[in-house]
Amino acid sequence: MIRLSLKDSSPEPTTDPYRRGAPNVVVFVLDDLGFAQLGCYGSDLETPSIDGLAARGVRFTNFHTTAVCSPTRACLLTGRSHHRVGMGMLPDMPMNYPAYTGRFPDGAGTLAQVLGAEGYATTAIGKWHLVPRDQRAIGPYDMWPTGVGFDRYYGFLNGTTDMWAPNLVRDQQHVEPPRPPEEGYHLEADLADEAIAQLRELHLHDPDRPFFLWYATAAPHAPHQAPPEWIDRYRGQFDAGWDVWREATLARQKEMGIVPADAVLSERPEWVEPWADVDPDRRRLYARMMEVYAGFLSFCDHQLGRVLDAIREMGRADDTIVVLVSDNGASAEGGPHGAWNQLRHVTSDVPDEIGRELSHYDDLGGFVSNGHYPWGWALAGNTPFRRWKRYTFEGGVRDPMIVSWPAGIGAPGSVRHHYTHATDVPVTILDLAGVDAPSHLGGIPQLSHDGVSFAGPLADPEAGEVRTTQYYECWGSRAMYADGWKAVTNHVNQLTTNDRERISGSSDFAADEWLLFHVDEDFSETTDLAGQRPDKLAELTALWDAEAERNQVLPLDDGRINRIAQMHTPWINYRSRYHLRPGDKVHEIHGPMLFGGFRMTAAFSPPIGGHERGVICEQGNRVTGWAWFLDGGVATWVLVVDGSQHRLTAPIPAGTRFITVDGTPVDGGFETAFHTDTAGEAATAKWPVGLPMVLAADGAFLTVGYGRPFSVCEDYQPPAEAPSSFTGVLVKTGTPPPFDADAVLADVMRHQ
Missing domain, CATH: 3.40.720.10 (Alkaline Phosphatase, subunit A)
Structure with missing residues (x-):
């Protein structure tokens, strides 16, 4: 009953929010x-x-x-x-x-x-x-x-x-x-x-x-x-x-x-x-x-x-x-x-x-x-x-x-x-x-x-x-x-x-x-x-x-090929370009698909001094994954496939403002190359394996500027944070074009 004043009013009766004595349930x-x-x-x-x-x-x-x-x-x-x-x-x-x-x-x-x-x-x-x-x-x-x-x-x-x-x-x-x-x-x-x-x-x-x-x-x-x-x-x-x-x-x-x-x-x-x-x-x-x-x-x-x-x-x-x-x-x-x-x-x-x-x-x-x-x-x-x-x-x-x-x-x-x-x-x-x-x-x-x-x-x-x-x-x-x-x-x-x-x-x-x-x-x-x-x-x-009709079982399938061909994933927006900053963490399903080729460009401001350490990017673990990191003026991009490591390594000169790593699928394998604005092509390697389409059954996160609790290789200990001069990485998927330092720098600067 509601009247003019609260003291003269009374609310509707209520029941307890739960039944006392009801059994708990654990499954x-x-x-x-x-x-x-x-x-x-x-x-x-x-x-x-x-x-x-x-x-x-x-x-x-x-x-x-x-x-x-x-x-x-x-x-x-x-x-x-x-x-x-x-x-x-x-x-x-x-x-x-x-x-x-x-x-x-x-x-x-x-x-x-x-x-x-x-x-x-x-x-x-x-x-x-x-x-x-x-x-x-x-x-x-x-x-x-x-x-x-x-x-x-x-x-x-x-x-x-x-x-x-x-x-x-x-x-x-x-x-x-x-x-x-x-x-x-x-x-x-x-x-x-x-x-x-x-x-x-x-x-x-x-x-x-x-x-x-x-x-x-x-x-x-x-x-x-x-x-x-x-x-x-x-x-x-x-x-x-x-x-x-x-x-x-x-x-x-x-x-x-x-x-x-x-x-x-x-x-x-x-x-x-x-x-x-x-x-x-x-x-x-x-x-x-x-x-x-x-x-x-x-x-x-x-x-x-x-x-x-x-x-x-x-x-x-x-x-x-x-x-x-x-x-x-x-x-x-x-x-x-x-x-x-x-x-x-x-x-x-x-x-x-x-x-x-x-x-x-x-x-x-x-x-x-x-x-x-x-x-x-x-x-x-x-x-x-x-x-x-x-x-x-x-x-x-x-x-x-x-x-x-x-x-x-x-x-x-x-x-x-x-x-x-x-x-x-x-x-x-x-x-x-x-x-x-x-x-x-x-x-x-x-x-x-x-x-x-x-x-x-x-x-x-x-x-x-x-x-x-x-x-x-x-x-x-x-x-x-x-x-x-x-x-x-x-x-x-x-x-x-x-x-x-x-x-x-x-x-x-x-x-x-x-x-x-x-x-x-x-x-x-x-x-x-x-x-x-x-x-x-x-x-x-x-x-x-009869039960199949009642429960709408059809159509049948027994593998993954047909299901993948008809997979309905409207909440995924596939992209070929990602600009990522330190601290970012991107789920594999929504992240860059690298197996068809890529160019990654890491930018630094102020320029590299020659002694930096830390993870630029990482995805996966020591069973299957990849990582890009610096260690005392040396850049390494490592790919791990079924436990086997494949490495691209190059010294990075002091004064470098950006480093790129290119990956190109070739004859069932992968060709990789480092470039910098200071030295041009710094290193190349050809590996007999390509990047897997799937890095982990539960979707490996791509992390930027740090590593997850279980590192991709033994060279660094997580979190292995990137140097403070690291400002971000630009990832572009697909076959990388010929390296052009001015074009890469202009592309990077648009995101600074």
Whole structure:
């Protein structure tokens, strides 16, 4: 009631901004973790924190994902099929088709938005990978975590990043790591530090307010990098090889009740080499790669344990719903031999050289590596299933899931075999938390959920199945599950040379063969019944067609060439000219494309005195990248490709006002030249390699006047700031014209 004066007025009654006693929610999403790689799922890898979570909760053995990261995350956040919400594939290659835009449509409200509307404090930590390629530098921000319901964010937007010097974002700002790797920095520890700090801050100010923490680890996705003491604890543990490891793991899984007593190993495919046929040098290499992976996973587990301990110390553990999942099966992107630099397999068709891999044995897991294990270990990591990430066989889509809520779920340490899917997770969380799914959010009508609640099976292991059908499509690999039967195509993913040339199957959608498995009885998809039950196969393929239409799955694609050709990136404005000043930092996606040739001109005022030191420009790291720097009157432009350095060096006379470096692609290589206004042509070099089109999987930043925490070469220590006389650099892409000092100087002066 409002009257003339405040003392005579009374406001409308209000309700509390949040429901007191509402459970907190934590969702842990691990990356590329296989079904058999946790101790509580039969592994001999040390994961005591996650095993402890399983002992306090419920393990699911029949949980399914989409076979690749971004689509699974879309399901986990929205409760809707990934194609329906525009995330049918990675947003790195968005296309203007409904299922592949890389953007959630109106009406696809997230779990964060729903819980936020209920007064929850919401924060996202770690990997995101749900932003279209062209929107990761300066927005638009509507697909960043803060645009889809999270109050705060700290992590990385891309699908992968370096553990020692990651490309980090705080809320909507790109930031550098708090310290360099030489001072003990590692991303997984940093993510845990941030999560603990944010939870502690909330607890200090409003200890009753419920929170939703979305925590997506970088591990164990490549690059496999961990502190050496965590890797060395596994020395010698995998020397017997992947075949023996599979057998031992299956035995442990049976003993735990994770798999049926009559389960058998899927046949090792012909393209995975028997360990007995691997020569001693490669055995040593492959075993070490697995040691690195194991140390990486254990280090990650330790950090998750720190977060859970912090929640416990705040007195909030019993009333916190914790869900832990993997986003897909173990990854085989290391190929048959693994890789010291796994990015090479994704961005090029350069074949593996075992001698080169062996030469980097001591680098594996460390600062100068971007490693991945061989696909024999991926097959083992998905024991007892067929195949791996990017394929819709069970090895790609069947993953660990643990649910814990001490105050709300009984029978700790128990196991459920009910069929569940990633879309079911947010629906179940809302059900457990007592929150009704809204019909509208922010005035926008909401799309129906595809997920169903599995709260019933959580409470009662004897409860009936809540999900009886599920379609799958990942990078052209298709499958359909219904009532204990599954049909899956033999289509081969075309992303890497190893897939295309080594894996048997179809590369033509019109010629794909469908296999049929009675998975209720054939746990590991070992017996194809397509010839015996053509009626059942026809039923399932017709059902897939119907689901594909309902979820707008078409058109299909199985590689990157067609997607790149139709990539829709309206927020990128390609330029051929950049004027950059000291302190600038430009994202690779929006920066100069140097691989087709370039001229860079660095200007100095006052002129160079002859003793200057510091970085002029830098992009990338010691695996792949380039840097231009001064050191005591000598200029160096260094290119690093797959760890090999190529240098152009020249003395710079005192009194020099500008230096140019030209790069020209020639016969598969690169010709480079230094020029100065004082000496003309100062040095030339021809290299057998060109500049890569992609320097880093997460988009290498070009920095001007300083270096990032992990330098491109050992000649300088970051930040290695440029001398104060350095005023900026002009970058022009394309084949450089003949050098004309007066023309270059005039061009530079226009920007002073």
